[in-house]
Amino acid sequence: MCLCPGGQLLFLQLGHKIIGNRIPVFLVNLKCHFFVSLSVYVSQASSFIAIALPSNHYNSSPMDSFNNQLLHHFRFFRVYKDGRIEKFHSTHKIPPSDDQITGVRSKDVVISSEPAISARIFLPKIHDPTRKLPVLFYVHGGGFCFQSAFSPEFHKLVTSLVAKSNAIAVSVEYGLFPERPLPGCYEDSWAGLQWVASHANRNGPEPWLNEYADFNRVFIGGDSGGGNISHTLAVRVGTLGLPGVKLVGLILVHPFFGGTEDDHMWLYMCPTNGGLEDPRLKPSAEDLSRLGCEKVLIFFAQNDHLRGVGGWYYEELKKSGWVGNVEVVEHEGENHVFHLRKPDCEKAIDLVNKFSAFINHLLQRL
Incomplete structure (x- = not known):
């Protein structure tokens, strides 16, 4: 893992092939508090992922760093020190309907x-x-x-x-x-x-x-x-x-x-x-x-x-x-x-x- 000279890109060398645009689990769990927002580009021809870091990530305040620190990590969600809760699964809903096959x-x-x-x-x-x-x-x-x-x-x-x-x-x-x-x-x-x-x-x-x-x-x-x-x-x-x-x-x-x-x-x-x-x-x-x-x-x-x-x-x-x-x-x-x-x-x-x-x-x- 290294930073480019301009400080704008973080490269992660992977030990296996990337499939589609899926990111390995270990990347999700990376403990880098300056990952405020990420743009991820995946090339199937390369074993690298390039992550574009925001230009002002080094200017984040100590309070921002504190707020982005994890307090708990559970199976279905994680809790940050500022009280935010991030769920890992979304819930999709569909309207009721009459099933044409079963008649239900x-x-x-x-x-x-x-x-x-x-x-x-x-x-x-x-x-x-x-x-x-x-x-x-x-x-x-x-x-x-x-x-x-x-x-x-x-x-x-x-x-x-x-x-x-x-x-x-x-x-x-x-x-x-x-x-x-x-x-x-x-x-x-x-x-x-x-x-x-x-x-x-x-x-x-x-x-x-x-x-x-x-x-x-x-x-x-x-x-x-x-x-x-x-x-x-x-x-x-x-x-x-x-x-x-x-x-x-x-x-x-x-x-x-x-x-x-x-x-x-x-x-x-x-x-x-x-x-x-x-x-x-x-x-x-x-x-x-x-x-x-x-x-x-x-x-x-x-x-x-x-x-x-x-x-x-x-x-x-x-x-x-x-x-x-x-x-x-x-x-x-x-x-x-x-x-x-x-x-x-x-x-x-x-x-x-x-x-x-x-x-x-x-x-x-x-």
Whole structure:
């Protein structure tokens, strides 16, 4: 690494070929406080990257240097000493739509304006208007700080689940960190579930739920951080109840729980945390025994960095005293939330099929 005589260009010699215009990870993590703004030029014919530095970078004040110093670096974001938070992932959203292939319809509803809570509701193709349908309350993942019920990945996933299971789905849009620090996501999701329950007497604000929902067959499901939130919802149902609703099952896909390097990220996002033993991070035996459902299905991916804590949850649930049946499905050779990145692959289709079969009481002990 060297500076040109004019002090305007920094050259990095790379030990491997550059592909397209992608910058190696180590460049992103370079700790040079004078990289205020960068213009990057990549040549596939060269093993060098030329970075154009601003002409006044040597004139930056000590305060600027301080403000650009990192305080924390987590999996999904980093925190600077001046309080700025830089997320590593953006969230793209798409509008609701009617799926021409499956016949699944979707629309968005507002649950609360303060705090801002909404949801996307999915209705399968109706063949018998007199038949009531099971309800899936879905909680998307994304490390509590990105992704959305309105993102293409989750819209596609929930559409597939609804078409396969012939169920109504309510995919909740909860507040994200840092705009809404934890435990906001838990409270928003609980408010969303209570909103669903408010339709049990058939005079709630949403006609689809009033007309088609079977409130004796309600399921809660989610992936990754959404799996963590889903667990806390099931505990609340078992502790506080949910009038008019029978929670039949809980479905956790590659769930996040305490016991990994991401613990401190969760603690940072939740200023009112109870430490590493916080039951929302590391479920207690008492909470596990109070799950308010009779069935649990857990999906694992063999190469998932959360596989270990998911297995811990499974073992702790079995010996907690909870009276219910827990099933496990593992996909070999796959990574965390592979079904979102490769929704059309054979194992992702298998995940959707088994998830949907569980809702329809068809999954047998594996």
